Amino acid sequence: MVTIYGSPKSSSGRCFWCLEEAQVPYDAKSINFKEKQHKSEDFLKINPNGKVPVLTDGEFTVWESMAINHYLAETHKPELLGTTVQNKALVQQWTLWALAELQPPIIDVFIQLVFVPEDRRDLKAIEKATAKLPSLLETLNAALLNKTHLVGDAFSLADLHVFSVASLCRDIKFDTSSYKNMNAWMLKILERPAYKNYQKLCN
Numbered sequence: 685m686v687t688i689y690g691s692p693k694s695s696s697g698r699c700f701w702c703l704e705e706a707q708v709p710y711d712a713k714s715i716n717f718k719e720k721q722h723k724s725e726d727f728l729k730i731n732p733n734g735k736v737p738v739l740t741d742g743e744f745t746v747w748e749s750m751a752i753n754h755y756l757a758e759t760h761k762p763e764l765l766g767t768t769v770q771n772k773a774l775v776q777q778w779t780l781w782a783l784a785e786l787q788p789p790i791i792d793v794f795i796q797l798v799f800v801p802e803d804r805r806d807l808k809a810i811e812k813a814t815a816k817l818p819s820l821l822e823t824l825n826a827a828l829l830n831k832t833h834l835v836g837d838a839f840s841l842a843d844l845h846v847f848s849v850a851s852l853c854r855d856i857k858f859d860t861s862s863y864k865n866m867n868a869w870m871l872k873i874l875e876r877p878a879y880k881n882y883q884k885l886c887n
């Protein structure tokens with residue numbers, strides 16, 4: 685039995701979404717941050733980083749949200765990884781781009797706006813991170829010209845991972861109205877039954 689540790693409302697969310705896409709039966713265990721459950725001896729045995737998400741499958745344990753999704757796809761819905769050698773590489777390309785390029789500036793702003801009280805915010809850090817977003821979002825927007833999916837002609841982990849980061853633009857109130865292809869792609873993804881199931885878990 686697969687068990688996912690974490691909340692659908694955190695960076696674990698993309699794993700809950702992937703579980704729904706791959707139609708994997710699972711057990712969810714929430715971790716109480718206030719009680720420092722993620723730093724407990726028991727939890728550190730499954731993730732020495734003291735972070736969620738973590739997935740266990742029998743005796744097997746994996747952490748890092750995008751690696752968890754790779755495992756779920758391999759074991760339950762391999763087409764999410766791309767169906768040709770080239771498309772598999774492109775799914776990796778967009779996954780790593782989401783994690784290494786797009787996520788850091790968005791998270792920098794997110795932390796300031798969501799967790800830091802207004803009078804203690806680092807405005808320079810917000811400005812610096814925000815300035816990186818237009819060229820990143822333009823890259824994404826250009827890749828989606830006349831396309832409904834980032835890789836090939838089917839939904840893949842490239843879409844799931846990039847969407848899970850790009851959608852945070854709404855939380856940081858970054859205006860994305862000029863990125864028309866990206867917005868059309870996002871609207872289609874919002875209609876996915878698996879995405880809707882995952883959203884229900886967040887309510």
Ligand SMILES: N[C@@H](CCC(=O)N[C@@H](CS)C(=O)NCC(=O)O)C(=O)O
Nearest residue numbers: 694695696734735736737748749750
């Ligand atoms: N790169 C990791 C990030 C995991 C992460 O930062 N998780 C946060 C929750 S959103 C956490 O557990 N934070 C607890 C801590 O840092 O002490 C992933 O994608 O899985």
